[in-house]
Structure formats: C-alpha cells, structure tokens
Amino acid sequence: MSAPRYIYRDLETPGIERLEVYRAAGGYQALEKVLRTMTPPEVVEVVKAARLVGRGGAGFPTGLKWELVAREPLTPKFVVANAEEGEPGTFKDLPILTRIPHRLIEGMLIGAFAVGAHEGVIVCRGEFMEPQRILRQAIAEAEAAGLLGENILGTGFSFKLWVYRTAGAYICGEETSLLEALEGKPGMPRIRPPFPVNAGLWARPTALNNVETFANVPGIILGGAAPYAALGTEKNSGTKGYCISGHVNKPGVYEIPFGVTLRSLINDYAGGILDGRAFKAVFPGGASSSCLTAEHMDLPLDFHHVAQAGSMLGSAAFMVVAEGVCMVEVALRLARFFRHESCGKCIPCRDGTYQIVRLLERMKRGEGVACEIDDIVDLASVMQKAAFCGLGQAAPNPVLSCIRHFRSEFEDHCAGKPCSMLGGGENPYGNHH
Amino acid sequence: MEITIDGRPLTLENPMSILEAARLAGVDIPTLCWHPRVSVLGACRLCMIEVVGMNRLLAACTTRVADRMEILTDTPALRKIRQTMLELLLCKHPMDCPTCVKGGACELQALAYKWSAPVNRFPENPGAYPPVHVSPFVERDSRKCVLCRRCVRVCHEVRGVTVLGAMHRGYLKEIGTYFAQPLDRDFRDPFNCEFCGACIDICPVGALNSRQHKFRARSWEGVQVPTVCPFCSVGCLLSLQVKENELVQSRPRAGVNNLDQVCFRGRFAVDYVNSAERVTRPLLRRDGALVPVDQATAIAALVEQVRPETAVMALLSPRLTQEETADFVDTMAQLFPRSDVRAVCTMGLNAADIPLGIGARPWGDLDQADLVVSVGQDLTLFSPVAGVRIRTARRASGGRLAVLDARDTLLGGEADLWLRPAGAHLPAVLAALGALLVAEHPERLAARPDGALETVFAGAAPDDVEAAAGLAAGSLRRLAGEIAGAKNPIFVANRGWFDPSGQVPRLLVEIDRLLGGSEARGIMFLRTDCNSRGTAELVAAAEPEIDGEPEVLLVVAADPLGTAIPGSVFETWTRKAKFLVVIESTLTPTARAAHLVLPLRVFAEKEGTFLAGNGVAQQLRAALAPPPAVPTLRRTLAALAAGLERQVTFAPPSLVRQKRWSPPERPAVPVPPTPAGQARCLQLRWSPLSDNRVRLVPEADRIFLAPALEVHPDSLAALGLADGGAVRLSSGPAEVTVPVRADWRTPPGQLFLPLDPGNPELAAFVRAAVRPEGWPLSCVNLTGIAPAPARE
C-alpha cells in the first residue's frame, strides 16, 4: 500500500477541502505549471504519454479525447465532469467531491486549457446534496483567489465553472443522456455520431470526463507522464480507485495501481470475506457487469484482463457475495434496478428488462418453468445486441452470468424447492417501484 | 461511394443513412419508429443490420453509409432480433384486430406477418381499458401503443403544437398529455391542440384513432377517391374513403402544397357533406315558407322574374370549381348582357381584387429563404398547413423568421422577431416599413419608389405608427434591418378579416419591387378560399355600385348573410334584392332568406379544378353520387336557358382558364389611415365557426370559441372588467352585451371579438357600428365599453 496516490492524495489531511489547506499541500501547482510554462498541445501530449484512460467505465483514452476536442474549430467549447456516480457499487467519486473538491477543479481547469474551453460544468446526481454544497463553496473560494473566472493567475486564461444537479436517473450517467439533462430535457441517450467531442453541450465540442479521470491529471502534470505510465499493467497505467462492498469486512474505496489481483483486493485491502464466510461471487464492474467466481481469484484487475475473463471492470465497483445468498434474488435485485432505470426509449431495453423481472419474479414465487431460464438467456442475448445504448446492452449481464454460474439455483426455484438462503423467500415488503 | 447491400453493388453520390440507401436499392428493411416526415429516433431496433467486418450490429436508420460498406440486411441474427422485438410488442398487445380500427392498415400487423415467429414466450393479459378521449375528435388506446413516438414528433416538429409527450420512464413510459388531461380547448395555453389529426395518420397501430371515422368502415372497404380540400387556398390534397355512397373518412394525401399534412377542416370538417341539412330539391317561397318543388316549377318561377334586358346581379363563391365559375360567368354574359357578376369570399369580402401575379410560387421556395416574414393574422388558424410549411422549411434551412401578428399564435412564439400591431394598423405598419427601407437601407434597394408611393410612405412616420399600433419603439427599424440584411427574404401574407381593401398585398408588392423582386417574386399569398385565385381570373373585382335595389340577385354557393363580417356591400345587396335566388348545397342563412333555392352539388360530388393560392391547378374528383334531384351547375344553367327559350355555349375545357378579367398588377395604394387609440378599436376576428360548413360538423362548437370580448388578463382591471363577466359595448348608437374572456393570445391593450354569424344580435351591432371613413371593415370604433350591470 505504499504506491503513490494520485486521486486520493491528502484525503486524510484535515481541512483539505479548503483552498488554503489544498494549496499548502501543493495544490494548484500543476495548474500554475500548465498556465505558465506549457502550451495546450503539450498538455495533451503529457496526458497521452501517461496513457490515462477514462474512469467512468468505458476506458477511453483521455489524451485522445482532449485532442479531438482541441482540434474542433467550433466554439465555445465546454468541459463537463460526470459526477453522476450511478453504477451500483460505485462510491469512488464521492470522496473527491466532498473531501478534495479542488483536485477536481484543478483537473478541469487543466483540461479546459488543453481543449480551449472557457466554461465547465460539474454534473452531480440529484441525491448528492452535501457534495454540491461543498463544491459550490470550493468554486467560490477558487473564484475569490483568482483561480477561476477571468484572467486566471494573471495569465489571461479564463474559465467559468458551475455545478448542475440532475434529478434522479441512472441513465444520466451515460454521457449523451447527461448532456440532454444538462440542456433541461429528459435524460434519453442521443444518436451517435455526432459524438460529444464534436457536438456535445449545445451542439458544441465538449470534453466530458469522469470525476476520477480529472482528479488524476494534476498529479500526472506535476510528476510527469513517465512515473504514472510505469504504474499499473502493460495495458492500463496508473492507479485506480477500487470500490469494494457487500460481504467483506472492510468495505471501502482503495487507490491501487492497476493489476492488483482479486484475491489481494479482497483479502489484503477489504479484510477478507465478512465473518470468515466462503466467497461465492463478485460483480467487478457494478450492476452492469457479469459476475466472476472463485476461479478468477488471481485475475489481475485491469480493463483488459477482466474483459478477457468475460466481464468488465467498468467503474471498478466490486460487489462481493458470500456463500449463503440466493443468486436468483441477486439477479432479481439487479434486474429490477435496470427495469427502474431504463429510459424507455428502445424496445429491447424497455420491454426486455420488464420481461426479465417478470420471469424472475415468477421463479421466486415458484411459478416458473425450467424452460423459462432459457427464454431469459435468449432474450438477454438479443438485448445485448439490439439495445440503443450501453444501459440496455449491459442490463442482462448480471442475470446471464448468474444463470451461467448458478443455473441449478434457478432450476430449483422453478421446481418449487424451498430456498433457505438469504433472499431465497418472498420479498418481505413486495415490489415497490 | 461504392457500397453493397445484400451483395448488390450500389453507387451513391450523397451522404445518407443505410436505411435510405436500402430503400433506394429496393431492399426492404423493416422499420416502425422511422418516418420520413419526422426526426430519426432509433428506438424500435427493427432496422438492425450487419456490416461485414464489424462486430456490432447497427441500426440502419441512425447509421450513415460509408465507402465500401458491405451491408447485410437479412441474416439469422437479424431475423432473431426482429422476431424478438415484435414478440415483446405483441406479447401484451390486445389481439382485437377483427374490431380494431386499424385492422388491415396496421403496420404492426404487416411486420408481424412478414417477420415474426409464431411464439409468445411472455404472454400477458393486456387488460381492458376503455379508450381515452384525447379530444372530441381523437381517441387513444394506450394498450396498443408501441411507443414509436411518431405522434409526439409530428406534434412537436411538424405541427409545432406540442401537446403530446412521452411521459414517465422505462417500462412505465406512456404517450399522453399534460396530467392526462383531455385536449378540449385550453385557451390559456399557447400550445393548444389544433385538432389536425396528424397524430392519427402517423400512428402505425390502432393507438390513436379518429372518433368520427370509428366503426364507419374497415380500412379496405369502399373506395379511396383522390381529391382536393374545399376550404382554404393552400390546396391540400385529400383522399376520401367512400363506402355505400357515404363519406366515411377524409385523410390527407401527398401534394406539392401540403406535403402530407392537412388541418381540422380538411380532415374533420369535410364531414359536413354527411349533414342532414342538405338541400336535395328546389325550394320555393310560398306564403312565407320555403316549400319543395320540382325543377320545372322552380325554373318557371325564376323565368317569370327575368327578361334578357334585366340587370341580373350575381354573387358567386370562390368555393366553386374553375369550370363552374367559367360556366356561370359565360352564361350570365350570354343570357343577360346587363348582368353584373361579383365574387364574395367566406369572410364576406371581395374575392377577386388581389393582383394575380402575387404569390404564384411553390412552397418549396421557402427552403431557400434566409428570412421569412409572415404578415397577417392567425395564419396558423386560418391556413394551418401554411404554418407547417414555414416551420418545416425553417427546420431544413435554418433561416430566420419574423412575424407580424397581433395575436399569440404558434409562429409568433417560434419567431426571431415578433411584432404585434393591432390589425387595423397593419397597412400603416407596412407603409412605415417601406419608408424605413428607403430612408435607411438605400444600398439594398433595386429601385426607388415613384411619386405616388413616396406619398404613401411619407404619410407613415415610423415613430408615429409604432406608437399608434402599440409596437415597441425601434421594433420596425429592427424589422427593416432584418429584411435589408437578408439575401432572399420571402413574405408570406394572408388576407385576414382585417384587410378588406386588400392594402396589405398591394403594399407588399411595392416593397418587394423595391427590394428587386419582379412580378412579386418575394411573396407567397394565401387567399381566402379553395379557388380564390381561379375566381380572380374570371370575375371582375370592382365593388358593385348599387343603385337602389337589385331586381334579381343570384347567389351561388356564397353566404353573404352568414359570413364573418356583417355590413359589407354584398350583404346589403343581398338584403335589398327584390327576388333572391340561392344556388346552394346546404341551408345557409342566405338560403333561408331566399325566394328560390336551387340545389347544388357539394365538393365531393363534382369533378373540376381548384387553383390553389399559389396557382397550382388541382383536380377534384367525384367521390359521392349526388342525391337524384341535384344536377350539376351546368345543367341548372342550361335549364334556365331552356326556360328562357335560349341556348348557351359553354366553354370547352381548354378555355376554362382563359382569363375573363385581370385585376391590375399594380393597383394604386391608398394612404393607409391611422385609426385612433387601440383601446377603442374592437378587432373582429375570424374563427373557423365563421364558415357555415364547419358549423354543420357535430362537436365543432366544443373546440372553437363562442363570441366573447377577448382581453389580455393584465388589461382587465384597467377596463374594470372581470373574466367571465359581461361587457356592454357601444359604437355610436349601436349597443351590445357580450361575455368577457381573459385571453392570453390577445396582446395587452388590444380588444378582440371572434365572430359567430349565428349570433344575430352581434351581427346587428357590427352592422350598425359607426365606422369613420377609411376604417377597415373589421374594426369597430368603440365609443363605450363598460361592465354590464348584473342581471337579476
């Protein structure tokens, strides 16, 4: 645990959310360096050389994204931070927003300089009330200190930043839906192309990144690309905020270089499985990912290897399930989540998530028929191919993988066998959406 | 670009979607949410295709073709997707196809027939919801909805009305209205249903249906007859479904003028042809009452009144076909050399005094305009499809829009610049606009105004006109700037009820000439009726001089006593006629006052030509067999000639369009008057109910306004009025009491009154109201306005 930290550095320092403390800890030096000694293309080069990829889930190279925005002739351009943090199991951006807001602001300022934007927005999920207060406070402090607004640090660069609150919809984490919400509309995904880098907010070029992605940038600028690129695996450089929750002794978010094994993450960081129970399954990328089982304990955790194992790292949201939990209920919980969060635009996602929940609920009531397990598998494979956006394409993953690895539990439920595992019975308070 | 679709090579010049390319190549890719008239959504996923070498499947409607793409449209994986999408829709779809209105014309049926597999793994009872009446004319069965959102998109993007929406989220998503309210009239809302029925046409399934049409006939029954709308001068093409000689449904069909849109009148109001108030036999006044007689008796009664030297007067309507009009004009000239024929429009105004050259251009030209200036009032009410053309052209061209319209209508809200002069001031406003162009943008002018025009402009000092018309200071200057800055501005004008003397088009001709347009190139003009333009080619425009009382007056298809604006010369003429003959299809107020009524065929019973406002000639086809005793107009005229023991020669088709009369291309423009303060000017307003045919349609009165004094909510207090109260209006000696309505669409400080010809008290007031010299017919100069004392 001695690797350098980029995202959460100084997290424990008292008062780090305040500008003076952040500056005393070396904050805004990266911004000074950028504004006083670098050109925008040089900034892009450093980020590219560091091989930074987006932390929102898709793992798109950040340097390339910024280069695409910088190249667009259309103005004004925008920088947008995605602070939706909607993927179940994800809670990695929250510490940045509430404890080190200035690192996000500094990262966005550097991004804005690199792409030529003079306005930025932090888009927060609606439930994040406290974080928004802290962010607004931090922005006010930075404005008062001449770090935001006109002629920043006397360099002539100007950047206006504000906070926007969406209103409770997981789909708003998807970048084009987020832009729709930011324009005051229902958060329904847009047709791509055009991509946000070409025509994003108000149809202007927009650099849209996850909060954690921005938070990496000041450290990269100050420390240089090479040390960052040296961390992690061959495929993914740097550190990652790994969220781990569920049946572990020390749930939390841990900043670790890419490539830590599942075993190490669970045992060395998260203190092992809760109460010494046996491990059953883990969803490595939140609700959108397929579960992994004990055979993957030594998998190095980066985007590449987790994908090779048939799942996805996504936002690195590890939801750990111990022995003794009904996997039909696990699948149902996640299926309900997607039914609730589907935007309702396309048929496969809207009606597919609805039918999967119906079938799983039938199984839970003991009314299912074994062939309906195959119906779910069949429907799910069509959803993955046909859905309009990432939500609908990923929605069947958890259910499919539960069936793949724990099919007998589904068959037992269909056969009407009583299930004594956690969640095996009827939901005690019914279906509430 | 070289691509292949299912192995077939295809060379493309222009960028397009894979779906469009496939349609070009004649390859059928199934679609449900895609529709050519609205934006692309990509929601149904039926159009998924494979591109060789790509590991993802793509939606054909949302993906552009790229060079060397090898596209496959029918593979096992794609079939599987299509089957599953249809299964997900059908598993909870009510299977009442045998009684469903859309049965046989349902896109879901057709898709299922071709693409679906006969399995249902997710059966679910759709439940038995009673259909919801979205409005008096539209009903919705949300169980059948496939959520393609075509209705929502056409309502927003094409009609600009925006009353339908996709409410809620995810599996609860439902097409609906604000809080599921029915779309009866809500006059407070600028976004109010126009009852155009575009949502019905575009719905692929039986989720949105016409209440009028329901259970009258299955989609495939009877015949579909292509014809033309008999209402306004846009000239929308219609397809009439006829079963057992009954009109069961009217729907738009694609035309150069209407694309594939139509308004309330073209879709629902044409149902008047089914009205029981039909004149099916000649009626003769005996002992004060109209009694049915046979044709010989009727003709004999008329012949008794006339001799060849009689100065027979005639009023005909621009609702007649070009052929009927020519026959009538020619017959009058041959039988009665001293006869005098005039045309009177639906609003009671002269129908033939607008320059012919004006507006003879295709609507498609709007796509090239960088500025559209819409001049005239309630364009979207009066000729809604013209509003659609402006809106859709703007979506394509990105051009700017300026609107001169006092009332709050859809186009006003969409405009970049919106001026709201009181209607009576519109001529003065245009004159001031001309003056500004001459004074401040000389570099933009192709010609200088001649002496007469200079006098007109000089009489309209911009600052004074702005003040009198209630415009913000400087707003006319901004408009002049917009016009001067545009390369290709187009004026769209209509003759509202506010412009009886036709000053607006005359001034526009002059302004357009100054800007370099020859032959009124820069103007689109909406005349009042379906054949106003054709009528103007055949009928003299000068207003008749009445010496005493017309001995015999023939009124054909016109309704001078029941038109919007009482008190016109034509009305007076009709009232004074010693012997009034009305040739009509329904019992209009004028027909009820006649001595003799001769039956006439309705538009659905005749063949002929209508000339749309922009000169496009379109064919009317007989869809219905007329009642047995209703001859063509030509037969009636021939019978009259025979009764007089004369012969008439009717013009052959080749001569039907030969002009009998040409109104001057550059009529003189009088100096527009500047009426007194606006608060005292009561503007009479046209309403669809002003048309006798619309009044015959059941439930039409539920969606259009009854007469009431319309005052902006913020102006009520200053006048001492209350919403829902009553007001006493006086104009000279005339007085009337009408209800008061707080009305958002009326600008603060102005007063409006929609006219309902069915209200005789109101008509009498308007007729008697004192109008100073030069005042437009449609403005009443109020001398008193006060809350009416409460009745006991």
Next chain:
Amino acid sequence: MTYPLAAPSNTISPATRERLLRLLAEYPSKPAALLTALYLVQAECNHLNEAVLTEFADIMEMPKSVIYEVTTFYSLYSTKPVGRNIIMVCQNLCCFLRGSDEVVMAIARELGIKPGETTPDGKFTLRPVECLAACERAPAIQINDKLMGPVSPADIPGILAEYRR
C-alpha cells in the same frame, strides 16, 4: 433545496416567483433551467401538482407537455404530495446483502406505513430507492439531504426521533 420540505401548496408564491426569475436569468435559455427550476418550485410547494405546474408553465413559457415529460421522467420530482421528510432506503444489491430489507421493515413499522407511503401527518415519506452511492456504508439510508450508514433496525427509532420534532 431546504429541508424539511414545505407543506403541500397549490400556488407559487411571489417570493418563489422572484427567485425563479432570478434563476432563469442565469441560464442561457428558459428550457435549460428547467430541472433546476423544478427543484426550486418543488421545495416551496412540496410537490409538483397540476395547479402548480400550470402556473410554472406560464412563467417558463414552455409547452406543458414538455414540462410534464421532464417531471415524470426523473425520480426526484413528485407529482403527488410527499412527506416533509423523505426517507430513502437503498435496496440495491450491496445494501440488500447487508440487511436493508430489515431496515425498510423497521422504518415502516416505526412509522406505521408501508414502503412507498406517506404518514398521515404528512411528516414522512418512506421511499425504497436504487443505489445511493454509499455501498461501503451499507445498509445506507438518506433522510432529506443527509446520508447515513451503516444503519441497523435498532438505530431507527433514535434516528427518526430527531426528525419527529
């Protein structure tokens, strides 16, 4: 937004209208301000019913159908009356694994209502929700703007007592 929420109201007060107009001035267009403006009105009126939204649509000069589309799309707006304190209990996987069902039941018992309902005195609404981004503190609940966790059924009476006052 300030908590506890106001009691249900059917009109937008002049003060709120004032604030609304100031807010609108900060945005590039009125539609862009829609989400923010709805929050503002909801805080004052408790929820967004037909009377309130009709008045709101007048101020926004937007089609009512569009406003209703947005209002019903997002979970954090309500068109029906809600309690002045909103208790959100996560029921997604991580919280379920750590016993959120018991927490929901405990709250329901304590308030005498079912999940999804509002207490008759209008003080509380109990809303089972999807992930609150607090899985490390599972089972997590959020009352108004305050996130708490892990909570156990035994904590509930104490927590609610604070809001009862």
